[in-house]
Amino acid sequence: MANTSHRALRLLSLLGSGRVWPLRELAARLEASERTVRRDIETLRGLDYSIATVHGPDGGYRLGSGNTLPPLLFDHDQALAVAVALQTAPSTMFGLGDDASRALSTLHQVMPPALRASMESLRLTRLRNYWEFPGPPIDPEALTAVGTAVRRRRVLTAEILRPDGSRPHPGDADFQPAHRIEPHHLVVWAARWYLVAYDRTDSQWRVHRVDRLRPRPTTARFAAREFPVDDLAQFVMGTHDRGDSPEEWPCTGSARLNLPAEVVARWAPGGSVVEHLDGQHSRLTLGAWSWAGIAGILATFDAEMTDVRPVELGEACRRLAQRWVKIEAE
Known part of the structure; x- marks a missing residue:
């Protein structure tokens, strides 16, 4: 009986x-025969769960509309997944760390003893790796406003904030009037939240940093547009003008690369800025804990570099080149 339950x-x-779950796949997941799975489905139907049978080559079973699952229905693997997710959640929202800790504590209190023991067996300590380039935390209200607009297809009026989060005013050199945008996709990449949207202001598809938007919801709806490329990830990673800005590091430098901006933008680390110069050249600005660290990252692009700034970065590049020449000679 316990195994059946x-x-x-x-x-x-x-x-x-x-x-929709094909019967064969359900049987494989449950490690039971198809006959046993059919019997279990009838048992659940007898408990007033509306499980629909979907006919056809792509058919199977699915939970009918209007059904709700019992609260906190987790199996062993799901309990472990929740424990890991809550303890390793990146700090990309204000207060997320405390909220995740409280959520984990709440789940522990209401879990059955066996699942609680599994979750408590995974007490983790999360350390930052210096190769991580996390963005600043986001206001949960702004993220909720953007996410809701994406789901409901509502136009957003959004102001573009400065990298430090301040608001430009009319007369400032970097002031921009509020944009009216159609939000289509919310994307997380390199520990940063991005919004892929069609900007009605200049009739262009753009990628915006969510932490640099001050969104104001509207009631205006919009129809889905055909996306300009097939690969959403390629579009986000290949867009150089994403609103990124150099993170604060002990050393910050830049170089002109003989590569197009869309190529550099795809492989540049988070917290760097790519400037489009022409069809075959771009400028990459980034930071690191040392000048040699920046030089090493620039070397990964395997491209000709010119106009290296500042002088300390150029000297670090030459020192590394001399070391590499010695290794080759040996």
């Missing part, structure tokens, strides 16, 4: 994902 809960958890 556990399997039925596991089945309900799978069906709760919202997708």
